[in-house]
Amino acid sequence: MPDRRAHGLSVENLVVRYDAGPPAVDGVSFSVSPGELFVLVGPSGCGKSTVLRALAGLVRPERGVVALGGKTVTQSPGGVFVPPSDRHLGLVFQSYALWPQMTVGENVRFPLEARGAPKSAWAAQVVRALERVELAALADRPVPSLSGGQQQRVALARAIVSDPPIVLLDEPLSNLDAELRRQMRTELREIQREVGATMVHVTHDREEAMELGDRVGVMRDGRLLEVGAPEELYRTPAHAWTARFLGETSALVCAEVRSAGPGQALVSTDLGVFRCRAPAVSVPGPSAMVIRAEDIVWSPDSSGDPENLVEGRISTVRFLGSRTLYGIESVGVRLWASSIVHRGEPGDSVSLRLPPESCLLVRRDAD
Ligand SMILES: Nc1ncnc2c1ncn2[C@@H]1O[C@H](COP(=O)(O)OP(=O)(O)OP(=O)(O)O)[C@@H](O)[C@H]1O
Ligand SMILES: [Mg+2]
Structure with a gap:
């Protein structure tokens, strides 16, 4: 045999x-x-x-x-x-x-x-x-x-x-x-x-x-x-490059760590201040914050805690059948957010909440 x-x-x-x-x-x-x-x-x-x-x-x-x-x-x-x-x-x-x-x-x-x-x-x-x-x-x-x-x-x-x-x-x-x-x-x-x-x-x-x-x-x-x-x-790539390669709908924003605790960090980005997951606490060198389109929460307005909140305008609408993918521009940064219901047309203002548990701090490699 x-x-x-x-x-x-x-x-x-x-x-x-x-x-x-x-x-x-x-x-x-x-x-x-x-x-x-x-x-x-x-x-x-x-x-x-x-x-x-x-x-x-x-x-x-x-x-x-x-x-x-x-x-x-x-x-x-x-x-x-x-x-x-x-x-x-x-x-x-x-x-x-x-x-x-x-x-x-x-x-x-x-x-x-x-x-x-x-x-x-x-x-x-x-x-x-x-x-x-x-x-x-x-x-x-x-x-x-x-x-x-x-x-x-x-x-x-x-x-x-x-x-x-x-x-x-x-x-x-x-x-x-x-x-x-x-x-x-x-x-x-x-x-x-x-x-x-x-x-x-x-x-x-x-x-x-x-x-x-x-x-x-x-x-x-x-x-x-x-x-x-x-x-x-x-869900938890260590590198920004992996995040982008495995999920094309993610947004990647350059981030500067303000303070870090076990498994989490407070970061400054062009989009504002965010609390995020940081599994590799000692993310060395330049870092970025990554979030998947499917994890973004559509918010009725911009009231409440300004942390992890993004205000922007819809720039692109892609209807994909089971869901729609929206391109959102905010202070020169492009984010993608998906939704199973209609959220608006190009030019409309929107408020998005990026839950801290869905924001991830990753290593930003040289591109
Ligand atoms: N026989 C060869 N002689 C010279 N260079 C080669 C040879 N085979 C591969 N290479 C080079 O080595 C590198 C890696 O090639 P490889 O075939 O391993 O890539 P790959 O990831 O399998 O790509 P693909 O997805 O296109 O098949 C490439 O730059 C390629 O041009
Ligand atoms: Mg090959």
């Missing part, structure tokens, strides 16, 4: 440079527990695929240690380098990388042949992998006759057919239309639970990252900025 127990993995201080320029991956460290689905998310070119290539042994890092299932497979410098074929990983590449001259079944069977698995079990394993992605009926079809979504599933079946303890997926849903992407996200999660493998999934799509990941690592310019459970990252 193949070893179906999931393996953990770790990456320590990984540096990968393709040429004389700056490193594509610069000092990345993280670890993934057995059976966990870990997602790396970040904009195009930030180094996500390069991290996966280093895990798979498809690039040799300049520095760093990679361990799979507790075994060091790369150590640079140090000379340890286990070749890709001996790492027993399931791989789904950014392009599906299927062989067009082969049938669906032959494509899925390929890793079993390459690994020298007992021939007598091939047919059953191929059927089982294809059943998991609901393609068993298409085993004899030539690959080019399949739709994009079906080819994507063939790539997934091929990655899991030999029961690898770790599966690496590079943008496996990127070529699908929006509806199929959503459907495949759910299926992928189910397949992961069923197979029980540890997965590292790479995407530039923040919604996909948050829906799929047990934990999510946010990458920017070759660095891993922060790692956390999806809701924790969304």
Whole structure:
């Protein structure tokens, strides 16, 4: 029986440079527990695929240690380098990388042949992998006759057919239309639970990252900025950049800390004085206050405590069906506030309350 127990993995201080320029991956460290689905998310070119290539042994890092299932497979410098074929990983590449001259079944069977698995079990394993992605009926079809979504599933079946303890997926849903992407996200999660493998999934799509990941690592310019459970990252990012990347409707206002207590702070901003959450009390360097559009409270007027109150004018109205998003201008700062009921038209004056528990002090990185 193949070893179906999931393996953990770790990456320590990984540096990968393709040429004389700056490193594509610069000092990345993280670890993934057995059976966990870990997602790396970040904009195009930030180094996500390069991290996966280093895990798979498809690039040799300049520095760093990679361990799979507790075994060091790369150590640079140090000379340890286990070749890709001996790492027993399931791989789904950014392009599906299927062989067009082969049938669906032959494509899925390929890793079993390459690994020298007992021939007598091939047919059953191929059927089982294809059943998991609901393609068993298409085993004899030539690959080019399949739709994009079906080819994507063939790539997934091929990655899991030999029961690898770790599966690496590079943008496996990127070529699908929006509806199929959503459907495949759910299926992928189910397949992961069923197979029980540890997965590292790479995407530039923040919604996909948050829906799929047990934990999510946010990458920017070759660095891993922060790692956390999806809701924790969304609600309490440490960096302004993460806040903006994960939630496009947030407002970010430069903030100067006036006083700080345990977990909270009083800050001055261009919009006035605010009480806010400050989980990292010692937010070093320049900071910003972030608030999500959905957390802003529409106030009937500006009476009462002036703290955490903003007065402004509606500048933009975006009707999104279940809610409307309002752009609000206040002393040259743009805020976004959402509402399920109609709140006015461009030019109307509004008062907004930003509840202290929804205002968050974060680190403002150099942009
Ligand atoms: N084979 C290569 N030779 C030279 N530079 C490369 C090579 N592959 C990637 N790079 C560069 O390394 C950086 C990181 O690339 P990488 O493919 O890891 O990014 P990514 O986050 O996967 O991007 P995407 O979301 O577009 O797939 C980029 O600047 C890219 O141009
Ligand atoms: Mg990539």
